[in-house]
Amino acid sequence: HLSFTDHGPDTFPRLSSCSCSIEQWDSDEPVPRSELLAKVAGIRGLYCLLTEKIDAKVLDAAGPSLQVVSTMSVGYDHVSLEELKKRGIRLGYTPDVLTEAVAELTVALLLATSRRLLEAVHEAKNGGWGTWKPLWMCGYGLTDSTVGILGLGRIGAAVTARLKPFGVKRFLYADTGPRPDVATKIPAEFVPLEELARHSDFIVVCCALTPETQGICGNGLFSLMKDTAIFINTSRGGVVNQEDLYQALVNGQIAAAGLDVTEPEPLPTDHPLFKLKNCGESVLTATTTLFRWNIDKIPVSSKLRDSFLHVCFSSDLYNPVDSAYQLISFKRCASWNKK
Numbered sequence: 001h002l003s004f005t006d007h008g009p010d011t012f013p014r015l016s017s018c019s020c021s022i023e024q025w026d027s028d029e030p031v032p033r034s035e036l037l038a039k040v041a042g043i044r045g046l047y048c049l050l051t052e053k054i055d056a057k058v059l060d061a062a063g064p065s066l067q068v069v070s071t072m073s074v075g076y077d078h079v080s081l082e083e084l085k086k087r088g089i090r091l092g093y094t095p096d097v098l099t100e101a102v103a104e105l106t107v108a109l110l111l112a113t114s115r116r117l118l119e120a121v122h123e124a125k126n127g128g129w130g131t132w133k134p135l136w137m138c139g140y141g142l143t144d145s146t147v148g149i150l151g152l153g154r155i156g157a158a159v160t161a162r163l164k165p166f167g168v169k170r171f172l173y174a175d176t177g178p179r180p181d182v183a184t185k186i187p188a189e190f191v192p193l194e195e196l197a198r199h200s201d202f203i204v205v206c207c208a209l210t211p212e213t214q215g216i217c218g219n220g221l222f223s224l225m226k227d228t229a230i231f232i233n234t235s236r237g238g239v240v241n242q243e244d245l246y247q248a249l250v251n252g253q254i255a256a257a258g259l260d261v262t263e264p265e266p267l268p269t270d271h272p273l274f275k276l277k278n279c280g281e282s283v284l285t286a287t288t289t290l291f292r293w294n295i296d297k298i299p300v301s302s303k304l305r306d307s308f309l310h311v312c313f314s315s316d317l318y319n320p321v322d323s324a325y326q327l328i329s330f331k332r333c334a335s336w337n338k339k
C-alpha cells in the first residue's frame with residue numbers, strides 16, 4: 001500500500017502493474033496536510049515532493065507499517081532525518097538529477113542580475129530608454145572577478161565550470177570543511193565565510209538547507225560584502241535572512257540579488273523585495289522544481305531498478321522513477337544503516 005503525491009509521468013502505470021495498492025494524490029497542487037495525515041495511516045511506503053513536510057506527526061499518523069519514504073527532490077530538508085532514524089525508516093532521494101539544470105539556471109540568474117537584464121527590459125517597455133547614455137544600465141562583469149561559492153557540492157562545482165570561460169580570476173568557496181578533491185580541479189580556495197564575503201564580487205549560494213545553514217546569509221554576511229557585489233541564491237530560501245537581505249539591498253550594502261528561492265514560496269506579490277530595482281526587477285524567478293529538472297534524467301535505468309533504496313547521504317545517482325518503483329521492494333529495505 002503506497003501513498004503518493006506527485007511524480008514523473010510513467011511512474012503510476014508502472015507501479016500499478018505491480019501487486020501493491022497505490023493511493024495517489026492526483027493534482028498539481030500539494031496534498032493538503034489534513035489529507036496527507038488521514039491517508040498515510042497503515043501505508044508501507046510514502047513517495048512525496050518537497051512540498052510535503054515529513055515530520056513526527058506524519059510518521060506517527062502512518063504508524064509502524066511505514067518502512068520507506070522517498071522524495072522526488074535533491075534537497076531533503078523537508079524530511080526529518082532524526083524522526084526517520086528513530087523509527088528505522090529509510091529514505092530515498094534523487095541527487096544529481098538536476099545538477100546541470102540548476103547550474104545553468106544559476107548562471108542565467110547571475111548574468112541577468114549583474115547585467116540588469118529585466119530592469120533594462122522594464123525601462124525599454126516603459127519609455128525609460130531615452131537617448132544613449134554611456135553609464136546607463138551599467139552592470140558588473142565577471143571578467144577578472146572573484147566568485148565565492150557557498151557550498152561546493154555537485155551544483156556549486158557545476159556552476160564554477162560554467163563561469164570559468166567568462167574569465168573569472170579567482171574562485172573561493174566556503175563549506176562545512178575543505179573539499180580538495182573537487183576544489184583542486186577548479187581550482188577554488190577554501191576560505192572562512194567571512195573571507196568569502198569580503199573578497200567576492202559574486203556570491204553564489206548552492207548549499208543544502210540544514211540547521212547549520214539556516215539563515216546563514218544575514219546581516220553578518222551582507223555587512224562584510226562589497227557594495228558592488230552580487231548575491232545569487234538557487235539553494236533554499238531558508239538559507240537567507242530575507243529581512244536582512246532586503247535591508248542590504250535598500251541600503252546599498254550590496255549591489256543586487258538574484259533569487260530563485262524565497263521564504264515562503266511563492267513570495268506574496270506585494271512583498272517588498274518585488275519592489276526593488278536591484279532585486280525584484282533583476283531578478284526574482286520562480287522556476288518550479290520540474291522546470292529545473294532535466295527531463296532526460298528521469299527515465300528508468302534497469303540497473304537501478306533492482307537495487308534497493310539508498311540510505312540518505314548515499315552519493316550514488318538515484319532515479320525518482322526507480323525510487324517509486326523500489327518502494328515495492330520492502331523486503332530489501334533493511335533497517336536504518338547506522339554509521
Ligand SMILES: O=CC(=O)O
Nearest residue numbers: 072073074075289
Ligand atoms: O529544489 C529542488 C530539489 O531539491 O529537488
